Amino acid sequence: MNLLKSIVQYRCPRCRTGKLFNEPFDFYNPLDMPERCPTCNQHFEPEPGFYFGAMFVSYGLSAILLLVPALILVLGYDWSATRAMIVILAIGAISFFRILRLSRSVWIHINVKYQATPVSSQEEG
Ligand SMILES: [Zn+2]
Known part of the structure; x- marks a missing residue:
């Protein structure tokens, strides 16, 4: 993978096999x-x-995900800022948990190195 x-x-x-989050998705404990x-x-x-740094990733992801469509709507389609804001808020609401999880995933991937062969030792990471 x-x-x-x-x-x-x-x-x-590290192994790219085990799942990072508990399943099934729990709406009250999304992380x-x-x-x-x-x-x-x-x-x-x-x-x-550890996941404090994921906040910055989350900030960056949100900025891209929300700012780019807003600029396209306002500049490209001549939408009013208010109208574009409604669409952006909807996108933000729908993608909220996804961004939270994605930023944690990005963050731990930045900080933990991949090891091709799965290790079964109890080595601390
Ligand atoms: Zn693993």
Whole structure:
């Protein structure tokens, strides 16, 4: 599995097999993650506050996802800012949890290196 696929499908950054989030999706705990990867035992929260940095990823992703359509609507289709804002808010509401999870996935993929052969040792990550 390549890096991009692993990020988008929320896989463990180390083995790219184990799932990063608990399933099924829990609306009240959208970021519920197992403590360790079920496949390679990679710790999913290597240090307290690890996902603080994911906020910046989330900010960037949101900016791209919301700003680009807004600019296209306002500049390309001559929409009013208010009208474009309604569409942007709808996109934001629909993609909210997806962006949250995606930014965590991007963040842990930045910080944990991929190891081609799954390791079964109990090495701390
Ligand atoms: Zn793993």
